[in-house]
Amino acid sequence: MALKLADYKTDVHNDWCPGCGDFGIVNAIQMALAEMGIERDKAVMFSGVGCSGKTSHFINTYGIHTLHGRVLTFAQGAKITNPEMTVVAVGGDGDGLGIGAGHFVAAGRRNVDMTYIIFDNGVYGLTKGQASPTLKLGEKTKSLPSPNTNSNVNPIGLAVASGFTFVARGYSYDVRHLKDLIIKAVNHKGLSFLDVLQPCPTYNDLNTRDWYAGADLVEEAQQRHSRIYKLEEQGYEPTVHYNSEVEVNEKLSQALIKSLEWGNKIPIGIFYKNELVSPYTVRLQDKIPNYLENPPAKQNISKNGHPNTDISKILDSLEV
Amino acid sequence: MSSIDFSWLIGGPQGSGVESGANVFSKVCAAMGYQVFGKREFYSNIKGEHSYFTVRIADKKIHSNINDVTLMVSFDAETIFRHFNEVASNGGIIYDSELEGIDTEKVHTLDAPFKDRLHQYLESKNKPFTIAGVLEIAKEKGITLYPVSFKNILEKLSEEVGNPKLRGLVRMYNVLGVSLSLGLIKMPADPLLNSLDDIFSKKPKIAEINKQAANYSYTYAKNNFQNFNYTLTGTQKESGTILVQGFQGTALGKMVCGCRMQSYYPITPASDESVYLESNEILEIIDDRPGSTVVIQTEDEICAIGMTIGGALTGTRSATCTSGPGFALMTEMLGWAGINEVPVVITNYQRSGPSTGLPTRHGQDDLLFAVFAGHGDFPKIVYASGDVEESFYDTGNCFNYADIFQVPVIHMMDKFHASSVLTCDRFDPQKISINRGKLLEKVDNDYRRFEFTDDGVSPRSRLGIDNGVFWNTGDESDEYGHISEDPVLRVKMMDKRMSRLDLILKQIPQSEQVISFGVEDYTVISWGSAKGPILDAIDMLKKEGISIGYIQLKLIHPFPAYYVSTLLKDTKTIIDIEANHSGQLGKIFKQNVQRDIDYFILKYSGRAMTSTEVYDSLKKIIENKANKREVLMHGA
Numbered sequence: 001m002a003l004k005l006a007d008y009k010t011d012v013h014n015d016w017c018p019g020c021g022d023f024g025i026v027n028a029i030q031m032a033l034a035e036m037g038i039e040r041d042k043a044v045m046f047s048g049v050g051c052s053g054k055t056s057h058f059i060n061t062y063g064i065h066t067l068h069g070r071v072l073t074f075a076q077g078a079k080i081t082n083p084e085m086t087v088v089a090v091g092g093d094g095d096g097l098g099i100g101a102g103h104f105v106a107a108g109r110r111n112v113d114m115t116y117i118i119f120d121n122g123v124y125g126l127t128k129g130q131a132s133p134t135l136k137l138g139e140k141t142k143s144l145p146s147p148n149t150n151s152n153v154n155p156i157g158l159a160v161a162s163g164f165t166f167v168a169r170g171y172s173y174d175v176r177h178l179k180d181l182i183i184k185a186v187n188h189k190g191l192s193f194l195d196v197l198q199p200c201p202t203y204n205d206l207n208t209r210d211w212y213a214g215a216d217l218v219e220e221a222q223q224r225h226s227r228i229y230k231l232e233e234q235g236y237e238p239t240v241h242y243n244s245e246v247e248v249n250e251k252l253s254q255a256l257i258k259s260l261e262w263g264n265k266i267p268i269g270i271f272y273k274n275e276l277v278s279p280y281t282v283r284l285q286d287k288i289p290n291y292l293e294n295p296p297a298k299q300n301i302s303k304n305g306h307p308n309t310d311i312s313k314i315l316d317s318l319e320v
Numbered sequence: 321m322s323s324i325d326f327s328w329l330i331g332g333p334q335g336s337g338v339e340s341g342a343n344v345f346s347k348v349c350a351a352m353g354y355q356v357f358g359k360r361e362f363y364s365n366i367k368g369e370h371s372y373f374t375v376r377i378a379d380k381k382i383h384s385n386i387n388d389v390t391l392m393v394s395f396d397a398e399t400i401f402r403h404f405n406e407v408a409s410n411g412g413i414i415y416d417s418e419l420e421g422i423d424t425e426k427v428h429t430l431d432a433p434f435k436d437r438l439h440q441y442l443e444s445k446n447k448p449f450t451i452a453g454v455l456e457i458a459k460e461k462g463i464t465l466y467p468v469s470f471k472n473i474l475e476k477l478s479e480e481v482g483n484p485k486l487r488g489l490v491r492m493y494n495v496l497g498v499s500l501s502l503g504l505i506k507m508p509a510d511p512l513l514n515s516l517d518d519i520f521s522k523k524p525k526i527a528e529i530n531k532q533a534a535n536y537s538y539t540y541a542k543n544n545f546q547n548f549n550y551t552l553t554g555t556q557k558e559s560g561t562i563l564v565q566g567f568q569g570t571a572l573g574k575m576v577c578g579c580r581m582q583s584y585y586p587i588t589p590a591s592d593e594s595v596y597l598e599s600n601e602i603l604e605i606i607d608d609r610p611g612s613t614v615v616i617q618t619e620d621e622i623c624a625i626g627m628t629i630g631g632a633l634t635g636t637r638s639a640t641c642t643s644g645p646g647f648a649l650m651t652e653m654l655g656w657a658g659i660n661e662v663p664v665v666i667t668n669y670q671r672s673g674p675s676t677g678l679p680t681r682h683g684q685d686d687l688l689f690a691v692f693a694g695h696g697d698f699p700k701i702v703y704a705s706g707d708v709e710e711s712f713y714d715t716g717n718c719f720n721y722a723d724i725f726q727v728p729v730i731h732m733m734d735k736f737h738a739s740s741v742l743t744c745d746r747f748d749p750q751k752i753s754i755n756r757g758k759l760l761e762k763v764d765n766d767y768r769r770f771e772f773t774d775d776g777v778s779p780r781s782r783l784g785i786d787n788g789v790f791w792n793t794g795d796e797s798d799e800y801g802h803i804s805e806d807p808v809l810r811v812k813m814m815d816k817r818m819s820r821l822d823l824i825l826k827q828i829p830q831s832e833q834v835i836s837f838g839v840e841d842y843t844v845i846s847w848g849s850a851k852g853p854i855l856d857a858i859d860m861l862k863k864e865g866i867s868i869g870y871i872q873l874k875l876i877h878p879f880p881a882y883y884v885s886t887l888l889k890d891t892k893t894i895i896d897i898e899a900n901h902s903g904q905l906g907k908i909f910k911q912n913v914q915r916d917i918d919y920f921i922l923k924y925s926g927r928a929m930t931s932t933e934v935y936d937s938l939k940k941i942i943e944n945k946a947n948k949r950e951v952l953m954h955g956a
Contacts, residue, residue: 010802040789041785041786041787042784044783044784049794056791056793057791061789062783062784062789062790063789063790063792063801064633064791064793065792065793065794065795066626066792066794067653070623070626070653072626073622073623073625073626074626074627074630075630076626076627077581077583077626077627077628077629077630077638078630078634079630080581080614080616080627080630080631081580081581081630081631081634081636082634082636082784085634102619103619103623103626106618106619284614287601288601288614290609290610290612294609296580296581296612296613296614296636296638297580297631297634297636297782299605299636301578301580301637301754302578303606303607305755306749306750306753307576307750307752308605308606308607308608309578309603309604309605309606310603310749311575311603311604311747311749313604314572314600315562315572315746318564318746319561319562319746320350320562320743
């Protein structure tokens with residue numbers, strides 16, 4: 001029996017603040033799962049810690065709510081040992097780009113075939129609104145005692161530079177577009193990254209829903225009521241088609257330049273996509289020929305309660 | 321036939337082939353039927369600092385090194401300066417005669433504190449600060465000196481075989497040293513040549529050159545060196561004996577017991593194990609297609625244990641291998657594994673702390689840290705292996721414990737284990753059983769990962785099996801694994817998890833918890849690699865008619881308090897022996913058994929204990945001449 005959207009929802013009470021941008025992301029994930037028809041027991045949501053960390057409890061697949069900053073480490077271990085699973089990791093921008101930034105960069109180098117979604121709102125919501133890595137220098141959100149003294153991380157730029165092979169940005173109030181992006185990210189062969197702009201209605205009084213909608217721009221720019229525009233509607237071509245240095249460098253630098261756009265024009269959509277880089281599972285397959293058909297999680301390790309692994313050749317070589 | 325107990329030392333700058341030389345020597349001795357126990361000491365350095373290898377050879381089982389060196393071979397000045405005083409009075413020193421004029425100032429790697437001590441000593445003996453000076457002392461002590469110019473040997477050899485390239489091949493000094501030693505003690509030459517063939521099997525030309533050099537110097541020693549007090553011509557070989565490196569015990573144990581994923585971050589002395597696992601990543605499986613161990617080098621130890629947990633969630637037996645500093649980084653994750661009841665194995669090859677400490681030196685420094693690692697109360701197992709052979713079987717046990725009790729298991733090993741080379745009985749994989757506890761292959765509806773059960777252990781689903789969906793969280797949770805802050809549920813969940821500690825003590829057989837080598841008026845308690853020196857020391861005392869008991873603790877947490885206190889109820893004096901400053905096991909013992917340790921024998925110089933110094937201290941205790949706390953110092 002085909003699964004419906006409702007099948008991907010749990011009955012866990014959702015205690016996010018009313019109007020939280022996270023709702024849109026959870027809905028988009030559930031819609032994407034339903035549209036792709038992924039069996040509940042063949043998908044796993046890993047989450048970090050913070051408001052976004054609760055996501056895995058709201059989705060009716062395997063759900064592993066991990067530790068602050070560490071979500072990618074758990075998720076990669078699961079995907080590598082059981083490559084048949086659809087693995088999605090989620091977390092906040094503080095989680096992934098602050099405490100977890102080292103893992104973020106290292107994950108890019110590995111290119112494990114899974115998806116990482118950052119709920120990007122510029123504040124540490126669950127600890128009452130401190131500045132997070134994407135808040136810009138000098139900005140002062142509601143609960144900061146003084147303006148932010150750190151510069152911001154550029155999530156798209158960092159992902160591109162780290163080696164993520166699918167880098168995109170979504171907006172949590174454009175759920176349908178976000179759902180499409182999630183499907184593309186999950187179907188991508190390699191590590192995909194989605195930076196999702198997600199207003200925190202309680203603590204980020206700068207990048208609000210109204211701000212993204214361009215409400216403050218109405219008088220100056222009557223035509224444009226939104227700061228957000230879609231890359232694909234501008235003829236932007238993110239995909240690397242040929243494995244040539246020129247082509248790769250051109251697409252990488254184009255993505256980097258695009259990632260710097262902010263302010264009155266904020267791009268969403270796919271910035272960069274390159275399936276010519278081998279996913280980690282393929283790299284393993286190259287050295288372990290039957291890795292994909294007989295991955296760690298599928299291996300039978302015993303016979304009649306005793307080991308079935310034969311190390312006699314190694315032991316022979318150690319015999320004196 | 322009198323019994324053989326012979327100790328050989330080779331030293332040289334790091335990178336000069338000391339280790340491979342020692343491996344050849346150990347192989348030859350093992351091939352000739354001797355029992356071998358070797359240990360490598362080295363600096364945290366790639367090239368140039370002093371490293372040395374001591375190989376003890378006997379015709380009975382041995383478990384440790386002794387203080388006295390019977391024969392030392394050296395192709396650099398530093399080895400002579402550092403070790404001449406360890407050579408026994410009836411022993412010998414083979415050395416490069418070109419070095420005689422060198423004084424201590426010329427050896428830049430001699431550090432100031434050592435040089436000061438040496439100068440003071442030489443002054444007191446009225447000797448110059450030169451190689452000639454220290455060798456005079458050796459000679460006065462009765463040691464036989466065997467000077468030989470390594471340069472001349474190569475020159476003559478190069479003429480003889482017509483290969484001018486050989487003249488300056490200082491890289492071969494190690495082979496010369498080994499061959500001179502074997503020639504001197506009259507060990508047959510064949511195993512030497514065979515072992516060089518083995519080592520260079522992929523480079524026949526290099527094998528040939530090395531064999532020529534070996535043959536030449538072996539014959540040189542036989543013909544030119546005056547007779548030595550020791551000849552070792554071989555003994556009855558015991559079948560089923562293997563020569564292993566310390567880290568191979570846990571590595572081979574992991575292959576056999578089905579560990580199929582290991583992630584690690586490079587750290588001394590733990591990484592060798594992971595590298596070895598990866599070198600043997602494809603596994604032969606009886607009646608089945610090949611299996612494999614996926615070994616992943618991560619960006620840090622946090623990721624290493626994160627991946628291990630991720631692997632364990634898919635039902636894969638997963639492990640990480642680290643040392644103190646890396647384990648310190650893992651502790652937050654350890655608590656996550658604890659609250660989510662995830663079976664992971666952490667192999668902890670300890671070294672000297674605190675902080676970076678002595679990064680390439682030995683210490684049993686982290687027992688208290690392992691027992692108390694992680695914030696909050698959660699069940700875990702801390703299990704310690706006494707020797708390399710044990711560590712193979714213990715690895716199998718650790719994975720079973722992890723699966724049966726659904727807890728993280730910390731398997732305590734150390735640098736002494738990791739960098740030893742020894743003969744032992746061939747490992748028998750069929751002595752290992754595999755028990756995966758309540759791991760499910762199939763799940764019915766309404767599955768609850770943390771279901772309350774009679775024994776406090778819930779059936780365990782894994783990622784990817786039909787209907788197996790569950791949730792985990794680092795927060796307190798309900799039976800499904802969803803967050804709950806309900807106070808009543810919280811108490812139930814805590815009690816459920818913590819009841820595991822009693823279950824562990826009840827279900828792990830006592831023979832796996834504690835090994836008793838006898839209980840006497842004086843009884844030693846100890847853990848981990850101190851076992852070897854203790855066994856050999858007790859053996860030495862027995863020959864003098866002195867009986868000392870010894871209880872080896874393997875399960876340290878949860879602590880088998882009742883069993884241990886029962887075992888020790890009739891003993892009058894308890895002696896704690898371990899390689900750390902504070903007597904960590906002693907503290908745990910006192911906390912659990914409520915009994916004082918009478919004497920501590922401790923070592924924290926960064927060097928492994930020898931049986932000689934353990935023997936000396938035990939004897940002092942028996943003669944009532946010991947301090948409450950005896951600190952061991954042997955080793956350069």
